[in-house]
Amino acid sequence: MEVFEPANEADAAAIVSDAAVRGRTLAIEGLGSKRGLGRPMETTGVLKLAALSGIIVYEPDELVITLRAGTKLRDVEAALAEKNQCLAFEPASWSFDAAAEATIGGTVAAGVAGTRRVVLGGARDHLIGFRAINGQGDVFKAGGRVVKNVTGYDLPKLAAGSFGTLFAMTELTLRCYPRTEVPTSLVVRDLSVAQGCALLRKAAGSAWEATGLCHLPRTALDRLGTQSDAAQSLTVIRFEGSAESMAARAKGFAQALAPDASIAADDWSRRLWSELAQLKPFWNTESLWRVSVPPAAAARALQLLRPECFIVDWAGGLLWVEYGAALRTAEEVHATVLDLGGHAMLFRGSDEMRRTAAVFAPRDEATMALTRRVKQAFDPAGVFNPGRMYAGI
Amino acid sequence: MPEPNKDVLRRRPAIVEQLRRLVPDGVVADQDALAAYDCDALTAYRQKPLAVVLPRSADEVSAVLAFCHREQVRVVPRGAGTSLSGGAFPLADGILLGLSRMSRILEIDLENRCAVVEPGVTNLAITKAVEAQDFYYAPDPSSQVACSIGGNVAENSGGIHCLKYGLTTNNLLGVELALIGGERIRLGGKAMEAGGLDLIGLVTGSEGLLGVVTEVTVRLLPKPEIARASLAGFPSIEEAGRCVSSIIASGLIPAAMEIMDRFAMDAVETYCAPGYPRDAAAMLIVELDGVAVDVASALRRVEEIARANGAISFSTSNSEAERARIWLGRKAAFAAAGRIAPDMLCMDGTIPRRELPRVLSRIREMAKHYDLPVANVFHAGDGNLHPLIMFDVMREGDLEKAEKFGADILKLCVEAGGVLTGEHGVGIEKRDLMPLMFAPEDLAQQERIKCAFDPDALLNPGKVFPSLSACVEGGAMHVHKGRLPFPNLPRL
Numbered sequence: 043m044e045v046f047e048p049a050n051e052a053d054a055a056a057i058v059s060d061a062a063v064r065g066r067t068l069a070i071e072g073l074g075s076k077r078g079l080g081r082p083m084e085t086t087g088v089l090k091l092a093a094l095s096g097i098i099v100y101e102p103d104e105l106v107i108t109l110r111a112g113t114k115l116r117d118v119e120a121a122l123a124e125k126n127q128c129l130a131f132e133p134a135s136w137s138f139d140a141a142a143e144a145t146i147g148g149t150v151a152a153g154v155a156g157t158r159r160v161v162l163g164g165a166r167d168h169l170i171g172f173r174a175i176n177g178q179g180d181v182f183k184a185g186g187r188v189v190k191n192v193t194g195y196d197l198p199k200l201a202a203g204s205f206g207t208l209f210a211m212t213e214l215t216l217r218c219y220p221r222t223e224v225p226t227s228l229v230v231r232d233l234s235v236a237q238g239c240a241l242l243r244k245a246a247g248s249a250w251e252a253t254g255l256c257h258l259p260r261t262a263l264d265r266l267g268t269q270s271d272a273a274q275s276l277t278v279i280r281f282e283g284s285a286e287s288m289a290a291r292a293k294g295f296a297q298a299l300a301p302d303a304s305i306a307a308d309d310w311s312r313r314l315w316s317e318l319a320q321l322k323p324f325w326n327t328e329s330l331w332r333v334s335v336p337p338a339a340a341a342r343a344l345q346l347l348r349p350e351c352f353i354v355d356w357a358g359g360l361l362w363v364e365y366g367a368a369l370r371t372a373e374e375v376h377a378t379v380l381d382l383g384g385h386a387m388l389f390r391g392s393d394e395m396r397r398t399a400a401v402f403a404p405r406d407e408a409t410m411a412l413t414r415r416v417k418q419a420f421d422p423a424g425v426f427n428p429g430r431m432y433a434g435i
Numbered sequence: 436m437p438e439p440n441k442d443v444l445r446r447r448p449a450i451v452e453q454l455r456r457l458v459p460d461g462v463v464a465d466q467d468a469l470a471a472y473d474c475d476a477l478t479a480y481r482q483k484p485l486a487v488v489l490p491r492s493a494d495e496v497s498a499v500l501a502f503c504h505r506e507q508v509r510v511v512p513r514g515a516g517t518s519l520s521g522g523a524f525p526l527a528d529g530i531l532l533g534l535s536r537m538s539r540i541l542e543i544d545l546e547n548r549c550a551v552v553e554p555g556v557t558n559l560a561i562t563k564a565v566e567a568q569d570f571y572y573a574p575d576p577s578s579q580v581a582c583s584i585g586g587n588v589a590e591n592s593g594g595i596h597c598l599k600y601g602l603t604t605n606n607l608l609g610v611e612l613a614l615i616g617g618e619r620i621r622l623g624g625k626a627m628e629a630g631g632l633d634l635i636g637l638v639t640g641s642e643g644l645l646g647v648v649t650e651v652t653v654r655l656l657p658k659p660e661i662a663r664a665s666l667a668g669f670p671s672i673e674e675a676g677r678c679v680s681s682i683i684a685s686g687l688i689p690a691a692m693e694i695m696d697r698f699a700m701d702a703v704e705t706y707c708a709p710g711y712p713r714d715a716a717a718m719l720i721v722e723l724d725g726v727a728v729d730v731a732s733a734l735r736r737v738e739e740i741a742r743a744n745g746a747i748s749f750s751t752s753n754s755e756a757e758r759a760r761i762w763l764g765r766k767a768a769f770a771a772a773g774r775i776a777p778d779m780l781c782m783d784g785t786i787p788r789r790e791l792p793r794v795l796s797r798i799r800e801m802a803k804h805y806d807l808p809v810a811n812v813f814h815a816g817d818g819n820l821h822p823l824i825m826f827d828v829m830r831e832g833d834l835e836k837a838e839k840f841g842a843d844i845l846k847l848c849v850e851a852g853g854v855l856t857g858e859h860g861v862g863i864e865k866r867d868l869m870p871l872m873f874a875p876e877d878l879a880q881q882e883r884i885k886c887a888f889d890p891d892a893l894l895n896p897g898k899v900f901p902s903l904s905a906c907v908e909g910g911a912m913h914v915h916k917g918r919l920p921f922p923n924l925p926r927l
């Protein structure tokens with residue numbers, strides 16, 4: 043397998059154009075942190091875009107940053123932190139390999155989003171423009187550098203979560219967001235899954251502006267570095283904002299919705315959210331599912347899925363579901379979740395499992411046909427990441 | 436617009452008869468009645484459609500689309516007809532597919548913080564249906580009393596509160612879309628993420644070129660504990676613009692920031708007497724919402740920043756009545772400006788906020804050059820300008836002059852690093868300006884997406900893109916650097 047490491051966008055475009063003409067296929071890669079995500083691919087080459095890195099323009103006053111796709115996520119976050127800003131969708135590295143770092147291009151292409159997505163949206167909501175190479179080697183741009191923009195199709199939405207199957211992004215323009223001080227967490231102990239999820243939904247529907255809404259069973263707590271004595275579960279609600287308002291919000295919230303809640307220590311709180319973002323409970327997991335469901339269906343989903351370990355995030359909207367061995371077939375998981383109005387993704391599994399099972403939830407025929415035509419609109423020769431999301435696309 | 440298909444025009448009686456079979460009580464074909472549909476809110480252009488079809492159900496929409504696809508009849512979807520860019524401008528050889536009769540709220544699901552509605556439901560009706568439970572639907576275009584949610588999806592409508600709450604696309608969970616062949620697909624649902632390619636994101640804002648929205652699931656938000664507005668007067672519009680940048684730079688995200696210039700303030704004073712500062716050349720409304728303690732401390736910072744930027748007056752609402760009073764004139768601004776001149780063009784470019792002072796003073800110079808008055812009322816927090824160009828269509832050459840002035844403003848926006856349209860859409864109004872912002876390769880890529888959805892270009896042709904490109908089998912024609920393969924062959 044040939045590895046291409048272009049130094050700039052023009053070289054990358056020439057490589058793609060050549061591949062299209064010769065009927066070759068390319069796996070798009072940054073630093074390789076997400077190689078295990080999606081269906082395994084067999085391509086004739088790898089297009090490594092790590093050299094296309096660096097911040098092009100960062101305008102803190104405009105809350106906008108433009109940077110090359112290969113820029114390390116860590117570097118982006120450091121640059122933003124210097125100006126007291128952050129990426130609101132709270133991306134984490136999602137790395138499968140401690141040695142491989144995440145790039146911003148891969149982060150957005152994989153649709154990475156953390157806990158704050160429940161209120162502030164995902165990668166799709168924060169990517170406002172990009173440049174990319176399509177499957178024929180043509181460079182094109184879409185979107186812009188301002189947030190309020192309806193000029194032409196909103197291709198940034200399509201780029202986020204496309205897993206490199208449509209085009210290779212070379213530059214991205216993202217919204218930035220003011221960074222807040224230390225988060226304050228309210229903790230309620232020993233709720234059942236159903237009770238915990240109900241409280242989280244009430245919190246999400248309240249005016250207290252919580253930005254983290256998780257429920258953690260004992261099995262997940264045992265794998266975190268945070269001490270949490272003998273609680274059977276913790277339901278944790280995070281607030282971010284000025285120190286002044288934290289006390290008022292936590293108190294108001296507790297009075298209205300959770301009289302048993304206690305305020306966690308700052309160190310504990312900071313560590314908890316950081317470890318959750320890094321998916322620490324699942325570092326040694328062989329089979330992990332990322333399950334998106336209507337929030338009110340969360341408890342029911344967990345009852346049906348019966349996982350070995352799980353985490354509830356997004357007030358029930360997101361479930362991380364672990365099976366030690368292959369306790370459930372992929373078909374069972376997909377069917378159960380689709381039936382509840384959600385969709386599941388096999389987030390971590392052996393190559394064999396990801397090759398034979400549907401990694402992404404199967405769609406109806408008309409949607410698949412449209413997905414195929416959209417793929418062809420960008421990549422008619424099928425150069426990029428063949429089969430990464432769906433077999434044959 | 437694309438040349439009308441003579442064959443379709445000739446077959447009109449048969450087409451109308453067929454449509455009547457598909458939608459028995461919902462076909463308008465009488466010439467007098469069609470006059471009511473000859474334009475949307477871009478009233479400078481008028482054209483009666485071939486016929487108007489008003490389905491009552493998604494199945495009827497599907498049947499009409501399948502028929503039009505089979506008979507190769509063009510289709511222009513229309514919600515409430517409030518588009519300012521001609522998004523629902525009719526075609527002589529196309530049917531106008533009006534979704535206004537599909538106006539039921541199907542489900543309110545507060546446990547999942549969403550509502551499922553038909554496309555003809557008005558934007559405001561959604562909020563009205565859930566406000567008693569302290570929820571609301573965030574996007575609030577100024578036409579929200581009338582505009583439909585289906586149209587909002589098609590145009591990715593914005594409003595006053597986009598800075599904090601986003602546009603339509605950031606507030607959708609699911610869409611049912613009828614494709615040109617009549618088949619319907621469901622994208623997303625009540626879950627926060629839709630799974631697969633983000634086709635909802637692609638369809639939202641596609642201006643009716645990709646499909647017809649037959650059902651929408653919107654995200655509902657809990658009403659903030661409090662919303663308070665402040666009103667600052669400035670000696671110049673440039674200083675008001677600078678203040679906006681400073682507020683953002685300080686780390687605050689207000690719910691809304693709106694600027695009005697003296698001209699607009701005078702117009703609304705005559706119209707509804709909101710009592711805006713009399714000695715200011717421009718005013719800035721800053722609204723903050725959220726938890727009361729946060730809002731109070733943020734307002735104090737806003738005042739400091741405003742004073743530091745030269746504000747000569749500053750007041751803050753202490754009740755809902757006072758807040759409403761601050762907004763009164765802003766919300767009446769378009770209507771008030773409409774009283775001053777017989778005709779008005781409303782532009783919609785967005786620019787980076789730091790460019791506000793420079794672009795605003797340049798617009799003032801242009802107004803002198805064209806000798807046409809212009810009022811500035813706009814979403815300053817987003818850098819989304821709405822210069823209102825006043826003219827009189829009865830005066831020889833005025834319309835052309837106003838359009839040229841408008842195009843110059845949009846060119847200026849693009850040069851300043853901005854875009855042609857922030858929320859009104861491209862439609863027919865800004866279609867020919869698209870090359871200012873996009874290179875031929877960029878447009879070719881977008882047009883190939885159109886081909887993926889609608890290879891025969893039957894859905895809303897003539898909108899958004901300056902040229903109608905032909906789709907070819909197995910994807911689309913490859914246009915490289917603007918050069919067509921076989922440039923001498925005729926293409927349709």
